[in-house]
Amino acid sequence: MAHKVLLEGASLVKCFGGMQAVNDVSFQVRSGEMLAVIGPNGAGKSVLFSLISGLLRPTAGTVFFQGEPLSGLPPHRISRKGLARTFQHTALFEELQVVHNLALGYQKRTRSGYWDTLWRNARWRDDQDRLQRKVLAVLESIGLTAKATHTVGTLSQVEQRRLAIGMALISEPALMLLDEPTGGLIQEDTDAITRLIRTIHATGIAICLIEHKMRMIMDLADRIIVLNHGRKIAEGRPAQVAADESVIEAYLGKKRDA
Ligand SMILES: Nc1ncnc2c1ncn2[C@@H]1O[C@H](COP(=O)(O)OP(=O)(O)OP(=O)(O)O)[C@@H](O)[C@H]1O
Ligand SMILES: [Mg+2]
Incomplete structure (x- = not known):
């Protein structure tokens, strides 16, 4: 089993005006790994994914994929390198x-x-x-x-989520970024998507997963990073992170668990 670093974010910063949406975040994803990115609403999770997938340019810092800097490459070039992404709000061709x-x-x-x-x-x-x-x-x-x-517009919500994952899968990625793949789904559908993610991961594809559903994360993730106000406040195995004081504090009163 290879454990080489597939994706690396080095001191990533993203400012919007005076606001730092992502503030000096560094992380690594190893090949075949399942890394969860969690944090309260507005923590900078989706912006971090946009920095990785090339939709947004970092204000500072660099993203490396398979050792190569991705800086300045447009999303389709990044995708061709084996890095696929799904969006929090699905981007399908409905008609x-x-x-x-x-x-x-x-x-x-x-x-x-x-x-x-x-x-x-x-x-x-x-x-x-x-x-x-x-x-x-x-x-x-x-x-x-x-x-x-x-027609896509006639599919149920969970079927559309399946398709969004399929759109990422068909580009034959080494790494998939999934932004809240079960957001808004009922438990039964959440479980079905969780099984699908597990199956895909078992084929050797590394996965970065943004989710609010803690039970699902605890179950799936090899490792978790926690963002709060744009900063990485914790990182580790699920049990470690769940017991971390700063994480508990960040979530107090803000938990959107399912
Ligand atoms: N294009 C943009 N222009 C200006 N501000 C933005 C832009 N995109 C995101 N932001 C701001 O950056 C911050 C981080 O947003 P982000 O979408 O990454 O949060 P998130 O962690 O994904 O939250 P959620 O769990 O609600 O999806 C928020 O304050 C958001 O309003
Ligand atoms: Mg988001």
Whole structure:
């Protein structure tokens, strides 16, 4: 089992005007690890993910992925390097079918260019075959095979969450960033998504997970980092973090546990 560092954030800072949303945060994620990022509302968790995925540029500090600095790369280039992300508020194409959403997620993995597509040549056909196989495989693993040709807007909330995870999965990432994948879901659906995350993790994909549901985190995470007012206030194994005074304090009166 490899334990090399996959992702590293070095002294990351993000300011919005005078407000420091992320304040000197450093962390590492090792390959195959499941790291949870927790903290009260507004702690800077989603902003941290945006710094990693390239949606926002850090005011200071650097993100390294597989030893390479990602600084300044646009999100699609970062995604192509094997770093996929889901959003707190899902970003799906509602009017399109499930399969078409997934196919769009796979575009960046295909090799054929403009001329290949125009001539429908061997490379293009090869890509189409790979695309089809990949979409079917992902549909299966996210449990949406029966909904393949349904329009996304007609899916239930939990099915849309499955699809959002599928969109990340189809880009064949080494690391997935999941921002509150079960936010707003009832317990039964939360459990189903938890099982899906566990299954994906078991295939060797490292996962960074933002969640408010402590029971789920305690159950899933190898390690936890805690943010409060943009700063990392604790880090460690779930049991360590749960017993940490500063963490308990940060959560007092603010807990949004399910
Ligand atoms: N694009 C932006 N412009 C200005 N301020 C922002 C922007 N994005 C986030 N913020 C602010 O940065 C702080 C951290 O926000 P962030 O979304 O990271 O919180 P969070 O930890 O994800 O909270 P939650 O648990 O509610 O999702 C908040 O005060 C938020 O209002
Ligand atoms: Mg958030």
